[in-house]
Amino acid sequence: MKKSTDILFYFVMLLLLASCTSGRWVVKDEDAVDRSDYEILEQKKFLEVSDTLSPENPVLTLDVKSHTTYQFQQKMLVQRNIQDYRLRPGFVALGLAGAAASFYAANSSRFNSGSAQSLTLNTVGVLLAASGFANLKPVGDPRPVGEERYLENTGTVIETDTVNIQEDEPTPISASVTYKGRIVFEEDLKEILGGHLQIPLAQGFNDLQLTNRDPGSFEVEVTFADSTYHYSYPVSSILEPYAQVTTELTELRSEPSIHPENVLADLTRGSQIRVDTTVDEQWYRVWYGISENYIRRDDAQLIWRSTNFAGNEEVVAVPRVPFGNIDVESNIPVLRETKPNAQALIITNENYDEPLSRRENTHRDGQLMEEYLQKSLGYESSNVHHLTDVQQPDQIYRQIDIISDAVNDSTELFVYIGGYGEIDNGQELYLKSVTPAAGTSARDVPLRAVFSRIASLPDGQTWIVSDIDFSRTLPENFTESEQETLLRSHTSILTEDPGTVWVTGSQLEEPSRLYRSSKGEDKKHHIFPYFFARALQQNRTSVSRIYDLLRQNISYTSRRLHERPQQPMILGDRSVSFTE
Known part of the structure; x- marks a missing residue:
């Protein structure tokens, strides 16, 4: 009896362990495509742009690609699945009950131990017990374990795909870049390395020095594998x-x-x-x-x-060098006491527009004159009138009218004018006005009219100091004698009476140049007003001594810095002095 029970116990345990899961092969796809088993039917290579042009990356990159037609084998695809099971309690109980009855009868006194009847009943008991455990219920869906295999062929399928060619391509290729019919870049290659063709664009276009506001487009032509590719891009995509x-x-x-x-x-x-x-x-x-x-x-x-x-x-x-950091802008000497009756008019035009260029440092020249008038020559700040970027003659006329109310026979009058000038028909001198604001018009300032108004003022002495550049409008074949006649026709208005002098920084045909060199030397002023201030800095107060320094230094400095002459001029009373 014990032996039969042990046999039943071990059998049941083995059955429990063996019947929890089971695996089997099932058909997943009867016409699956085996992509490892193929034949190439046709292949056509071509080029495709792979990146966007930009000024930071001005290189046109073309990738070699291929339209390839494949024939794949279709096969039956099977996969292995795992199924979980669990016991059915009713069947287990029924099987155990039948097994118990069979064991009881087999081991009762009715049958001899070891007889054929007893053995048969024990075997039936084992089978009944096993049948209760063997009747299992599936749990969930079968689970694939990732194991698949192809079986017999079932057919073929044809597909076309586009793929990148990343190997060296031993196919001749030519590329050219043109801009408005001009060849900017061209190259012939025997092969394409790594499946990429790169065409540098920037250097060729940098050499063109394009200056148009809208430079337009350029064309790229590439010949490869019996095909020609055309591309067009705006210049702004690379520059x-x-x-x-x-x-x-x-x-x-x-x-x-x-x-x-x-x-x-x-x-x-x-x-x-x-x-x-x-x-x-x-x-x-x-x-x-x-x-x-x-x-x-x-x-x-x-x-x-x-x-x-x-x-x-x-x-x-x-x-930017602040005013006061240049040698003539500092260490200004006091040449005389305050002169409350002195009046000054400073006119500086700097911010010209086309066709003239801006006349740099002209306002700073005027500021330099102001500093010396107030600190060195005793002019009161309220008596120094500075007009900048004049657009109409009336602006100057009104200021002269204001000054006329404050002058008398003992007044010292100082006038400084800086800007571009114009010679009209070889007969009239004008100070060019600056471009006015939108909606208004500009008129150049006739110097003859300005001098006439100045000459009408009662005064003790008058200084006219000008740095006006007439060189751009000098008539052709305008002789030196004609220039002198023109100047004297204007200064005669001023010099009819003693005590008036006109000092100008250059001849009519000579530009008024900056005190600046290409090697970095920069005094932030025009040469003439710089040396006029230098003369005062050296305690030169008479017009004759001031003019001596101007004559000795202006032409030399202009030739040294610009390789061109610049000669100052003096017209009028040479006995005028700031201290007499």
């Missing part, structure tokens, strides 16, 4: 606009307006600075470092180049 300074200096400002307080630095001729946008007809908004600033459009031309172009595009910024 950016830069402002190239065309004047000696231009101010870099923090705001698009002319004001002494918003100047950050001076940019020298040839400097190139990236343009963010055009603000209006007067200003470019530019990037200097990481900040947005402004320069005048009339002081620069637009040029297109790539961001990483290394050449003469460096920005050369001259730090």
